[in-house]
Amino acid sequence: MTIITCNCGKLEVHFATTKPLFRLICCCNDCNAILHWAAWKNGRTFYPAFQGIDKIYLENSLKVAKGEENLRWVKITPNSVCLRGVATCCYASLFVENLSILGPKIVCVDVDYCKVRGAEACEVTAQIFEKDVPSNRKNAVCEGFKGPRFEEGPEETPMWPSVIPTIVNAQSNELIVPDGFGSIRDIIEKSVKSYGWIELEDYNDNGDPPIVLAGSN
Numbered sequence: 001m002t003i004i005t006c007n008c009g010k011l012e013v014h015f016a017t018t019k020p021l022f023r024l025i026c027c028c029n030d031c032n033a034i035l036h037w038a039a040w041k042n043g044r045t046f047y048p049a050f051q052g053i054d055k056i057y058l059e060n061s062l063k064v065a066k067g068e069e070n071l072r073w074v075k076i077t078p079n080s081v082c083l084r085g086v087a088t089c090c091y092a093s094l095f096v097e098n099l100s101i102l103g104p105k106i107v108c109v110d111v112d113y114c115k116v117r118g119a120e121a122c123e124v125t126a127q128i129f130e131k132d133v134p135s136n137r138k139n140a141v142c143e144g145f146k147g148p149r150f151e152e153g154p155e156e157t158p159m160w161p162s163v164i165p166t167i168v169n170a171q172s173n174e175l176i177v178p179d180g181f182g183s184i185r186d187i188i189e190k191s192v193k194s195y196g197w198i199e200l201e202d203y204n205d206n207g208d209p210p211i212v213l214a215g216s217n
């Protein structure tokens, strides 16, 4: 089992597996904008903006063990299909559902923005940048984002297309869901039914400090 907790420990989620399917360093706008927002909400500094976000990807078989009332789901815009689970007790970012890119069997975990115990070590599979997102998937990660875009990486790295076979392979694995575990979709639906979404668009529009990404001015 892999145990994921928010930074203050009130929210705890268990994944059935301990073995990551793959690991990406993501520099996309969704990750950067939402993590910037979460840091601001909690009075932390998110530095540097547009840093690569370290992520592991686990089979979609999990359960909320405690603190479910602290879990909320964030959309960067109302139409966004990339959904991020944050803990509003401490504004940790725990995980992401992205059906458009990952499909229904894979959940992304923001390992640097929450606490992860029990997962096996995994080499970085690829580092991905905005420009590497396939054109037919652009809407999945950055539709509607108003801020500057990070079109290029600072250095030569393995690119997004090279990881696609790994993702496709992981999508075709048989998903084993033990008793007591379920899908992240069920967790999202339950939470949103009770508490609604957090939409980052509101954050831009309501007179609060805008998303200003370091290095953008």
Ligand SMILES: [Zn+2]
Binding pocket: 006, 007, 008, 009, 010, 011, 070, 087, 088, 089, 090, 091, 092
């Ligand atoms: Zn917390």
Ligand SMILES: [Zn+2]
Binding pocket: 026, 027, 028, 029, 030, 031, 032, 053
């Ligand atoms: Zn990202």
